[in-house]
């Protein structure tokens with residue numbers, strides 16, 4: 001009798017979801033650059049459309065290269081199923097879509113990527129959805145924000161831009177008690193540093209644009225379902241637990257069990273919203289993920305050194321990195337992301353808004369860009385760019401005050417990273 005060995009993270013990031021190509025033996029995952037797939041016969045076609053057999057129909061729904069990536073991220077997150085889509089923002093809509101409806105709301109953390117705050121506070125209103133923002137460090141506030149129309153609780157594991165760490169165990173206790181799914185954006189942490197499902201998350205979303213791809217080449221997103229949520233129990237998720245007219249009356253849950261959410265996302269979400277990832281994009285991300293753990297180790301190692309250097313510098317007012325012993329979030333590192341607090345944080349300059357503008361204009365090694373999670377060190381002045389749509393109160397809550405810049409520490413020589421900041425701060 002052989003017992004199945006559980007493969008380690010470093011092995012899974014290279015092998016999960018990708019056996020040698022059955023048609024050619026190709027060792028790397030081929031880029032299946034095709035729109036459609038030939039049905040064996042009409043019976044085969046009927047079975048595929050009835051979801052009685054799993055297979056490929058049309059690349060807006062599924063594509064072998066894209067599926068390989070979804071399966072690999074699913075394995076790294078410890079989920080039951082996953083879908084990839086065109087961007088991180090698309091993934092957020094795809095995660096909410098099966099749950100929400102007109103008049104329903106999501107309870108979201110105030111500490112989120114600026115684009116997500118805009119998506120949730122403005123754009124989703126056009127669907128009749130709304131978001132209630134609360135401080136996720138205030139557990140009573142989270143509890144009381146959940147009402148009869150709440151269909152999801154949403155936060156980031158390591159929050160952009162401040163690098164603050166959310167107490168996922170405490171938040172999932174609250175969402176579990178309310179029988180509401182917890183959605184965790186794990187973009188800044190990656191599954192190497194944090195496994196939200198192990199801390200009670202129902203769904204994990206990613207902008208694969210960032211660390212998973214790791215080299216700033218393509219945009220993409222992913223939704224991983226833990227497969228653990230009972231979609232029927234509360235009666236609050238009819239699109240999953242009642243006959244769905246958009247798929248000839250199929251009851252996704254419990255009919256499709258732990259894969260119900262994932263099949264719903266393909267059969268209705270991707271089919272009708274069309275936020276599909278393309279196979280070329282999936283290829284770049286598959287390449288990137290192979291070295292995820294190695295890169296994250298170096299990202300974290302460099303981030304700690306840069307944060308410690310900044311903290312000691314008299315020109316600096318404060319540094320938000322949760323990996324610093326002085327951070328109020330330091331205690332959560334060991335619990336939520338024991339391999340490190342990521343490589344994304346902010347710091348404030350005593351020289352204010354003007355000092356920040358001078359800094360981003362003077363850096364040579366750092367790139368002044370609206371991105372994070374690249375091998376390259378990146379810098380941005382959030383208040384004048386990614387977070388400029390936000391009100392002064394939202395800016396403060398999101399940790400993006402006018403005298404604050406955000407760093408995404410790369411994997412270059414750390415002495416070069418520090419020298420560049422030292423010179424550019426002036």
Ligand SMILES: *Cc1c(COP(=O)(O)O)cnc(C)c1O
Pocket residue numbers: 087088089090113115116156160185187188206207208209210219220221372
């Ligand atoms: C970038 C980012 C997003 C949005 O992802 P895109 O791929 O740019 O659409 C969402 N959440 C976080 C934490 C991000 O950093």
